[in-house]
């Protein structure tokens with residue numbers, strides 16, 4: 482593991498450093514993932530640009546439209562923010578199950594997204610919440626809808642030299658509920674075998690007016706279950722429909738077998754988890770007057 486560490490003094494400085502040192506360069510935030518990959522020899526870079534001094538990227542700001550979460554906010558920062566936990570319980574539920582205390586104290590939301598792992602917990606929760614990613618590069622900042630962001634395992638729409646500056650979350654609509662569920666092989670320090678993030682809103686007739694289902698570890702990237710969403714939208718979620726959705730969701734997944742679980746097991750598991758998530762959100766839903 483041989484690299485030179487460059488401390489970025491500002492966002493423009495980080496971007497300029499990245500251009501000067503390209504292509505043998507990578508950004509580093511909490512280092513919980515990158516350092517392990519460098520140690521194992523899975524990756525090798527001559528230069529790392531340390532973003533950790535950019536304090537403006539470690540702020541959570543609430544606006545009339547929603548929240549702006551700086552990319553350097555850690556999983557612990559999210560779990561300590563009462564506004565975020567109130568408005569998006571799914572985000573807190575995801576942040577709370579990332580690794581152990583050390584990983585949650587150092588690992589960042591930007592690192593979790595940039596990793597573009599199909600099993601990244603916070604990334605899956607943010608996909609279910611329709612987050613927008615603010616990416617900064619030489620040409621300035623641009624907004625990327627999270628539904629477009631992940632392009633494959635470890636791959637995203639970030640251009641060379643671009644970094645994640647922040648994540649934007651719209652304010653939840655009245656009556657909206659959400660949750661995140663993760664199945665792993667043990668309680669702590671474990672990457673998801675399957676994860677499900679659900680966001681739901683009913684209309685005045687108790688039919689589903691809006692729904693997002695995001696899935697982790699059942700495809701090459703965090704996925705939206707678009708077929709199941711379409712099947713549920715506009716319909717009353719009674720027991721029969723929920724049972725049908727738990728079967729239909731298998732068609733939205735392309736899981737692979739690996740050391741953690743077989744593809745068949747993942748396919749079975751995802752249906753049961755969607756069922757639990759739907760039951761949870763429907764119970765949390767405020768009854769209509």
Ligand SMILES: Cc1cc2nc3c(=O)[nH]c(=O)nc-3n(C[C@H](O)[C@H](O)[C@H](O)COP(=O)(O)OP(=O)(O)OC[C@H]3O[C@@H](n4cnc5c(N)ncnc54)[C@H](O)[C@@H]3O)c2cc1C
Nearest residue numbers: 510511512513514515580588589591592593595601602645
């Ligand atoms: C023991 C262990 C357990 C773990 N368990 C989980 C788990 O349960 N769930 C889970 O989701 N993850 C888990 N992880 C993975 C990882 O720790 C998290 O995804 C974490 O959020 C990564 O953030 P980081 O700041 O440490 O990223 P880093 O390691 O600093 O960087 C990771 C990648 O993201 C890039 N990057 C970082 N910040 C930015 C940015 N702002 N803009 C552009 N690129 C950037 C880096 O260049 C690098 O390629 C685990 C890791 C370990 C070591």
